[in-house]
Structure formats: structure tokens, C-alpha cells
Amino acid sequence: MxxxxxxxxxxxxxxxxxxxxxxxxxxxxxxxxxxxxxxxxxxxxxxxxxxxxxxxxxxxxxxxxxxxxxxxxxxxxxxxxxxxxxxxxxxxxxxxxxxxxxxxxxxxxxxxxxxxxxxxxxxxxxxxxxxxxxxxxxxxxxxxxxxxxxxxxxxHVLGGADDFTGRLAHYADRIRAGRPIAVPAVNRPATYVxxxxxxxxxxxxxxxxxxxxxxxASHGPLTTVEVCAAVEARLGRRAVFQEVESGEVSPLSFRRAYAMDNARATALGHRFLHTSDWLERAVAETLGGRA
Missing domain, CATH: 3.40.50.720 (NAD(P)-binding Rossmann-like Domain)
Structure with missing residues (x-):
């Protein structure tokens, strides 16, 4: 072995x-x-x-x-x-x-x-x-x-009750409180796994x-809006977005593209999931029963 x-x-x-x-x-x-x-x-x-x-x-x-x-x-x-x-x-x-x-x-x-x-x-x-x-x-x-x-x-890794990054929790806390989520005026997609x-x-x-x-990386890059949609569905509340031209934005919000091509791994024989296969599950695991 x-x-x-x-x-x-x-x-x-x-x-x-x-x-x-x-x-x-x-x-x-x-x-x-x-x-x-x-x-x-x-x-x-x-x-x-x-x-x-x-x-x-x-x-x-x-x-x-x-x-x-x-x-x-x-x-x-x-x-x-x-x-x-x-x-x-x-x-x-x-x-x-x-x-x-x-x-x-x-x-x-x-x-x-x-x-x-x-x-x-x-x-x-x-x-x-x-x-x-x-x-x-x-x-x-x-x-x-x-x-x-x-x-x-x-x-960018998502999912698990032990997610220590606090990124999904940041969105959940703001959606729950009705506070705005800062995003770039042009919010670019990123790849996740x-x-x-x-x-x-x-x-x-x-x-x-x-x-x-x-x-x-999983197939299917996501924007902040798409990630938040899964959080909204979990909490039963709507997100409020605030576009900012400069300065700090929320985690998983990007002014530049962060999308990776996984063609080499696929050619080597590994089959990745699509983000739609697991995003709701990842949000449920990370947020648990909080509403």
C-alpha cells in the first residue's frame, strides 16, 4: 500500500x-x-x-x-x-x-x-x-x-459545517439583518469547488x-448574486446589494475574473461536478439551521 x-x-x-x-x-x-x-x-x-x-x-x-x-x-x-x-x-x-x-x-x-x-x-x-x-x-x-x-x-472552496472562512456567514448575517452587501459595479464571476x-x-x-x-475547480463559475441566491433560499430573505466603485467589497466579490479552466484535470481522467450540483448543499451545511 x-x-x-x-x-x-x-x-x-x-x-x-x-x-x-x-x-x-x-x-x-x-x-x-x-x-x-x-x-x-x-x-x-x-x-x-x-x-x-x-x-x-x-x-x-x-x-x-x-x-x-x-x-x-x-x-x-x-x-x-x-x-x-x-x-x-x-x-x-x-x-x-x-x-x-x-x-x-x-x-x-x-x-x-x-x-x-x-x-x-x-x-x-x-x-x-x-x-x-x-x-x-x-x-x-x-x-x-x-x-x-x-x-x-x-x-475558492465552499461547504462543510466546519468552514472556517466566514465568507458564507458574512452573506447570511447581512441578508438576515437587511444590511447591504458591497459588490463591485462590475462584479466578475469566479470558479469554486x-x-x-x-x-x-x-x-x-x-x-x-x-x-x-x-x-x-467545479464546472460553472458563479457571481456573488448567484452565491447569495442560494443563501436567500436557505434563509427565506432577500439580499440587498450596494455597488461600490472603489474600496472594500464583500468576500467572494471580484473586480477581475477568477475563472479557471479545468480541461487538463478532465483530460487526465477526473470528472468534476457542476456548481449547481452542490451549491445549495454547501450553503445548508455551512449555515446549518440558522434562519
């Missing part, structure tokens, strides 16, 4: 991924700082991934068929992981983000070739935004010719051998 290491994996779709891997027969080792235990059946190693010596000591002589890195946010973290785990694994999967396409604003969903991590500058010591941190982390791994590396660029769907995709990808970047 595959020896699989998950870095992070203590919450949201990470813990779902670990459970799916266990159910599929993987021998799973979870590495985190010890804030929470992994599902029963997984080996738990406690280490600070930022501490190269501590990470190496915790791993000992263990080797893995695949590593799934759920919590790599900076190029320095990637560099530590590359040195410590690179020689120990047959393949390295990093959970990346749609935010790596932050400089793109295309009318059509963007494919993986819109951003080539191998071409960008890396600064191991800079203070970086979330998206830029992921871009540079990808670059560190992608430039290691000895490493079989895959970057899974994940769309259901929490169970992204866990399933990562588990599926861990058992394949493809490398390079791959977009992970």
Missing part, C-alpha cells in the same frame, strides 16, 4: 483528504505542529515545518511514495520542504490556489499555462501576500529538476503520476 505523507491535514478539506486516503488503503503519516490529532489510523508526527532540523528529526529515516503539502504558504517553507522531503519522496503535491493567477484578467477561464512558476523571481525573505507566497512556493519546487512536482491550483470534491480530487491525484500545475 502507498506510503503517503500529508503536511497539515488537521482541518477543513485537509482532514477529509486524510480520511479518504486511509479509506483507500494508504499508510498515512500526518505532519503538523500538534494542534490537533489526525483521524484514527494515521501516524502522527509533530514538528514545525519551518524548522529544518526539527522536521528532519521527526521524519527520521521514513520515505514516502507521495507527499501532499496542504500548508505551504511561502518560498522559504517550500525550500525547507524541498531539501528535507524531496529526497524522501517519489512525488510531491502542493496544494496551491487560484490566487496565483492574480495578475490575469481574462474573458475566458485561464489554463495552467497562464502562469509558469519557473519564470518568476523568488525572494526567500520577503513579506508576501497569500497569492504571491503561493506563486513563489510553486517556483521553488518547480525549479528542482530532481523532484516530481505537481501544483494543485484550488478554486465543493469541500468534499477537492478532498476527493487531491486523493485521486495522489494516486496518479502526472506532474506540473493542474487547476481544480
Amino acid at each position: 502507498p506510503e503517503t505523507c500529508v503536511i497539515g491535514g488537521s482541518r477543513y478539506f485537509g482532514k477529509r483528504l486524510v480520511q479518504r486516503l486511509l479509506d483507500a488503503g494508504h499508510h498515512v503519516t500526518v505532519v503538523n505542529r500538534g494542534s490537533s490529532a489526525p483521524p484514527a489510523g494515521a501516524r502522527h508526527l509533530i514538528a514545525d515545518r519551518d524548522d529544518e532540523r526539527a522536521l528532519a528529526d521527526a521524519l527520521g529515516a521514513r520515505t514516502f511514495d507521495v507527499v501532499v503539502d496542504q500548508v505551504c504558504y511561502t518560498p522559504r517553507q517550500a525550500d525547507v520542504a524541498r531539501r528535507v522531503l524531496g529526497p524522501r519522496t517519489g512525488r510531491y503535491l502542493m496544494t496551491s490556489t487560484v490566487e496565483v493567477y492574480a495578475e490575469e484578467d481574462a474573458e475566458r477561464p485561464v489554463g495552467e499555462d497562464a502562469f509558469d512558476a519557473r519564470t518568476i523571481a523568488v525572494d526567500l525573505d520577503a513579506e508576501l501576500s497569500y497569492g504571491e507566497g503561493k506563486r513563489q512556493a510553486e517556483a521553488v519546487f518547480a525549479r528542482d529538476a530532481a523532484l516530481a512536482f505537481t501544483a494543485v491550483r484550488v478554486a 465543493y469541500v468534499e470534491e477537492i478532498a476527493a480530487f487531491l486523493a485521486w491525484a495522489a494516486e496518479r503520476d502526472f506532474t506540473g500545475p493542474v487547476n481544480a
Whole structure:
């Protein structure tokens, strides 16, 4: 059975991924700082991934068929992981983000070739935004010719009673109170993925051998209005939208397109759902019985 290491994996779709891997027969080792235990059946190693010596000591002589890195946010973290785990694994999967396409604003969903991590500058010591941190982390791994590396660029994730982001709750609170929801004057669509769907995709990808970047998103981009419509249906109340030309807008509202093309993943053999298949369920799970 595959020896699989998950870095992070203590919450949201990470813990779902670990459970799916266990159910599929993987021998799973979870590495985190010890804030929470992994599902029963997984080996738990406690280490600070930022501490190269501590990470190496915790791993000992263990080797893995695949590593799934759920919590790599900076190029320095990637560099530590590359040195410590690179020689120990047959393949390295990093959970990346749609935010790596932050400089793109295309009318059509963007494919993986819109951003080539191998071409960008890396600064191991800079203070970086979330998206830029992921871009540079990808670059560190992608430039290691000895490493079989895959970057899974994940769309905005929705669903689950344990959704810690507060994004759907923000809409629900405002709709419930009749308060306006700030949106751009031109509100662009974005791609999304259901929490169970992204866990399933990562588990599926861990058992394949493809490398390079791959977009992970449900079919059917959504606008803020469409997301809110599902919240309205759940609460039985209407949303009030307020268009703003500049300044802060509500979460999941975008002045630029955030739509990804999932054609590569589809060609590799994975079948994504359509957002209409799960949006109402995701809202119900996140909001529970609140009305």
C-alpha cells in the first residue's frame, strides 16, 4: 500500500483528504505542529515545518511514495520542504490556489499555462501576500529538476459545517439583518469547488503520476448574486446589494475574473461536478439551521 505523507491535514478539506486516503488503503503519516490529532489510523508526527532540523528529526529515516503539502504558504517553507522531503519522496503535491493567477484578467477561464512558476523571481525573505507566497512556493519546487512536482491550483472552496472562512456567514448575517452587501459595479464571476470534491480530487491525484500545475475547480463559475441566491433560499430573505466603485467589497466579490479552466484535470481522467450540483448543499451545511 502507498506510503503517503500529508503536511497539515488537521482541518477543513485537509482532514477529509486524510480520511479518504486511509479509506483507500494508504499508510498515512500526518505532519503538523500538534494542534490537533489526525483521524484514527494515521501516524502522527509533530514538528514545525519551518524548522529544518526539527522536521528532519521527526521524519527520521521514513520515505514516502507521495507527499501532499496542504500548508505551504511561502518560498522559504517550500525550500525547507524541498531539501528535507524531496529526497524522501517519489512525488510531491502542493496544494496551491487560484490566487496565483492574480495578475490575469481574462474573458475566458485561464489554463495552467497562464502562469509558469519557473519564470518568476523568488525572494526567500520577503513579506508576501497569500497569492504571491503561493506563486513563489510553486517556483521553488518547480525549479528542482530532481523532484516530481505537481501544483494543485484550488478554486475558492465552499461547504462543510466546519468552514472556517466566514465568507458564507458574512452573506447570511447581512441578508438576515437587511444590511447591504458591497459588490463591485462590475462584479466578475469566479470558479469554486465543493469541500468534499477537492478532498476527493487531491486523493485521486495522489494516486496518479502526472506532474506540473493542474487547476481544480467545479464546472460553472458563479457571481456573488448567484452565491447569495442560494443563501436567500436557505434563509427565506432577500439580499440587498450596494455597488461600490472603489474600496472594500464583500468576500467572494471580484473586480477581475477568477475563472479557471479545468480541461487538463478532465483530460487526465477526473470528472468534476457542476456548481449547481452542490451549491445549495454547501450553503445548508455551512449555515446549518440558522434562519
